[in-house]
Amino acid sequence: xxxxxxRRTTAQSxxxxxxxxxxxxxxxxxxxxxxxxxxxxxxxxxxxxxHLAPEERARFYRETKRPDGTLLREYEIFAVDREIExxxxxxxxxxxxxxxxxxxxxxxxxGDRIRVTFVNMGTHPHTIHFHGWHPPEMDGSLPDxxxxxxxxxxxxxxxxxxxxxxxxCHAVPLKRHIHKGLYGVFIxxxxxxxxxxDELVMVMNGxxxxxxxxxxxxxxxxVAHHHMNEPIRVKVGxxxxxxxxxxxxxxxxxxLHIHAVFFDAYRTGTSLALRESxxxxxxxxxxxxxxxxxxxxxxxxxxxxxxxxxxxxGWMGLFRAEGARRET
Amino acid sequence: xxxDAGAAVAGESRRRAALWIAAALPLALLGxxxxxxxxxxxxxxxxxxxxxxxxxLAFQRVALGPEGITATVLNDGPDPxxxxxxxxxxxxxxxxxxxxxxxxxxxxATLTIPYPWVHGEAHALRLVTSTGVTFxxxxxxxxxxxxxxxxxxxxxxxxxxxxxVLPVAIGLLWFPMISRxxxxxxxxxxxxxxxxxxxxxxxxxxxxxxxAGAVPDSFQGVALFLFGAIAAxxxxxxxxxxxxxxxxxxxxxARGPGWILALLVAVGIGLHNFxxxxxxxxxxxxxxxxxxxxxxxxxxxxxxxEGLAIVAPLARERVxxxxxxxxxxxxxxxxxxxxxxxxxAYSPVVSVLFLAIGAGxxxxxxxxxxxxMAGDRPLARQVIDMPVxxxxxxxxxxxxxxxMLVG
Numbered sequence: 001x002x003x004x005x006x007r008r009t010t011a012q013s014x015x016x017x018x019x020x021x022x023x024x025x026x027x028x029x030x031x032x033x034x035x036x037x038x039x040x041x042x043x044x045x046x047x048x049x050x051h052l053a054p055e056e057r058a059r060f061y062r063e064t065k066r067p068d069g070t071l072l073r074e075y076e077i078f079a080v081d082r083e084i085e086x087x088x089x090x091x092x093x094x095x096x097x098x099x100x101x102x103x104x105x106x107x108x109x110x111g112d113r114i115r116v117t118f119v120n121m122g123t124h125p126h127t128i129h130f131h132g133w134h135p136p137e138m139d140g141s142l143p144d145x146x147x148x149x150x151x152x153x154x155x156x157x158x159x160x161x162x163x164x165x166x167x168x169c170h171a172v173p174l175k176r177h178i179h180k181g182l183y184g185v186f187i188x189x190x191x192x193x194x195x196x197x198d199e200l201v202m203v204m205n206g207x208x209x210x211x212x213x214x215x216x217x218x219x220x221x222x223v224a225h226h227h228m229n230e231p232i233r234v235k236v237g238x239x240x241x242x243x244x245x246x247x248x249x250x251x252x253x254x255x256l257h258i259h260a261v262f263f264d265a266y267r268t269g270t271s272l273a274l275r276e277s278x279x280x281x282x283x284x285x286x287x288x289x290x291x292x293x294x295x296x297x298x299x300x301x302x303x304x305x306x307x308x309x310x311x312x313x314g315w316m317g318l319f320r321a322e323g324a325r326r327e328t
Numbered sequence: 329x330x331x332d333a334g335a336a337v338a339g340e341s342r343r344r345a346a347l348w349i350a351a352a353l354p355l356a357l358l359g360x361x362x363x364x365x366x367x368x369x370x371x372x373x374x375x376x377x378x379x380x381x382x383x384x385l386a387f388q389r390v391a392l393g394p395e396g397i398t399a400t401v402l403n404d405g406p407d408p409x410x411x412x413x414x415x416x417x418x419x420x421x422x423x424x425x426x427x428x429x430x431x432x433x434x435x436x437a438t439l440t441i442p443y444p445w446v447h448g449e450a451h452a453l454r455l456v457t458s459t460g461v462t463f464x465x466x467x468x469x470x471x472x473x474x475x476x477x478x479x480x481x482x483x484x485x486x487x488x489x490x491x492x493v494l495p496v497a498i499g500l501l502w503f504p505m506i507s508r509x510x511x512x513x514x515x516x517x518x519x520x521x522x523x524x525x526x527x528x529x530x531x532x533x534x535x536x537x538x539x540a541g542a543v544p545d546s547f548q549g550v551a552l553f554l555f556g557a558i559a560a561x562x563x564x565x566x567x568x569x570x571x572x573x574x575x576x577x578x579x580x581x582a583r584g585p586g587w588i589l590a591l592l593v594a595v596g597i598g599l600h601n602f603x604x605x606x607x608x609x610x611x612x613x614x615x616x617x618x619x620x621x622x623x624x625x626x627x628x629x630x631x632x633x634e635g636l637a638i639v640a641p642l643a644r645e646r647v648x649x650x651x652x653x654x655x656x657x658x659x660x661x662x663x664x665x666x667x668x669x670x671x672x673a674y675s676p677v678v679s680v681l682f683l684a685i686g687a688g689x690x691x692x693x694x695x696x697x698x699x700x701m702a703g704d705r706p707l708a709r710q711v712i713d714m715p716v717x718x719x720x721x722x723x724x725x726x727x728x729x730x731x732m733l734v735g
Contacts, residue, residue, distance in 0.1 A: 089412030209460025312419030
């Protein structure tokens with residue numbers, strides 16, 4: 001890491017090793033991934049297909065007011081095989097929900113009714129297994145709940161409890177179905193919602209490109225080192241809320257560390273009481289946390305897994321805070 | 329010209345044309361068949377449309393310098409391979425690639441990776457292709473790869489002199505002793521030489537087949553080794569025939585038949601030493617050998633016996649000092665050239681080829697010495713003679729024990 005951030009090393013005797021003297025980011029994937037099919041920057045702030053034009057969005061998401069004031073939220077989710085670019089020039093034969101990895105973020109308020117019509121357009125049996133309260137027949141995990149290629153199933157349940165959850169395929173072998181890309185974020189807001197904030201969905205994931213049960217590429221939202229080139233823009237002093245989900249396979253834990261910033265961490269987001277204030281949070285596979293902070297200083301702030309290996313294999317990015325310095 | 333003669337000439341040219349057509353027709357048909365196979369792709373009937381490509385990359389040479397790591401890779405597989413990313417020690421790293429990221433079958437590319445490698449430590453290089461397949465290379469001990477400057481050449485010359493030239497020359501100094509040996513003593517010495525050489529043969533074959541296993545499949549290492557060895561054997565045999573024929577035409581040459589045998593032994597050992605120098609130079613350049621004093625001592629002891637092998641056939645001859653020097657240089661000096669070549673431009677394929685040539689040459693020399701020792705007696709009878717048996721065993725033992733130092 002000595003070369004990061006443009007530190008220049010002085011000339012040494014060659015006997016002490018290599019010391020490329022160019023400044024700048026020598027560590028990191030070379031080139032850029034096309035954002036045409038999937039843009040991680042757009043994914044950050046999209047839920048319930050909000051990134052689509054209204055008429056296009058209506059094909060995948062509809063909400064209907066119910067007598068008690070809650071909403072019926074209807075989703076169209078399909079599984080499809082698609083090759084995705086996960087690092088510049090590296091293409092991964094993914095299994096996806098709606099053609100993207102992570103799948104589309106679903107967001108409801110506690111008490112809403114969720115109705116997901118799932119169509120398996122892939123080549124293997126798949127399911128959607130939601131985290132949250134629901135009756136067992138809606139679990140999408142048991143042998144008779146597998147949705148065969150060409151088949152469909154409607155998952156219907158009430159959204160509870162409020163917090164940060166996830167959904168993923170529960171067909172076997174589990175490892176393969178999850179790490180190939182069948183997962184997404186499921187946010188349930190508390191009744192009345194949370195305080196207004198700049199909200200960001202971050203999914204920590206990894207890809208085993210050579211299928212040796214070890215990840216070659218790590219990222220937040222799929223594309224290695226994407227936010228090194230495209231920093232996440234935030235405003236100094238504004239509340240920033242991060243929905244952080246860990247779906248990394250093969251590695252027991254993943255983590256997020258933000259440089260020069262402390263954040264409040266609400267594990268699983270199911271309680272509004274503050275439990276933890278830190279700058280590094282560790283999450284097990286399938287674990288998640290809601291993080292809140294306000295940037296004090298303008299400038300670039302690195303964020304990455306504090307497992308250096310993951311960071312240097314793609315799981316690293318930058319926040320770019322804009323505005324005048326503010327006490328927070 | 330008589331008319332019938334003209335007809336005969338015309339008939340002759342017709343016959344020749346027919347011969348050419350007969351030779352060319354199968355080739356032309358083969359061409360048509362190949363074109364059809366390429367066009368119709370019968371393999372696709374088995375592989376299917378979206379069958380994954382077979383990707384294979386072989387590291388050819390990895391050099392370390394102040395600018396970082398430079399790696400040359402070869403596409404050893406049947407399908408094109410595109411290098412998408414480079415990982416060093418489990419970190420994606422910036423790199424430049426020439427001439428192109430996309431390598432056709434047997435295409436080469438050179439990657440320059442500005443990585444701050446650490447002297448004396450290990451590093452892991454990994455290439456990720458466009459399909460996510462990975463190819464690994466371990467840099468066991470990172471040291472600056474020597475550059476072909478004067479200092480480097482001088483250092484390698486010195487190593488060549490230490491392990492090749494001087495030991496062989498010292499071995500030659502046994503000449504006064506062996507020229508006074510009796511019949512049994514000489515048999516012992518020749519048998520000792522055969523023992524030494526057979527040991528070298530086994531050792532070289534082992535190294536050669538090892539190296540053959542490491543070269544990219546496309547170069548068919550084992551076939552390359554075996555045919556290289558056979559070619560060297562036959563080549564040296566032909567060289568011996570040519571030397572004897574030349575000597576027969578020059579009756580005033582005072583040098584006896586032992587001289588030719590000694591020269592052949594020297595050439596054989598020289599070819600072997602070139603391969604040995606190649607290995608030493610490469611190990612030194614690639615930082616894979618702790619080329620300490622012990623290793624040089626081991627090679628020196630090992631190679632002193634080679635000098636003995638060269639002079640043994642001369643026991644009954646009058647030999648000029650100039651000729652001894654010449655034999656010593658033929659046997660020992662190639663070590664220097666080998667060390668240069670190995671250090672500057674190591675190639676696994678070239679290494680296999682020279683190990684093969686060394687093995688073939690030694691086999692031929694063994695055969696020559698055995699023939700001289702046997703004279704008109706059957707070889708099988710010879711071997712059970714006490715001095716011969718003792719010599720063979722002593723030869724193996726000496727090489728085995730000195731080889732432990734090189735190990």
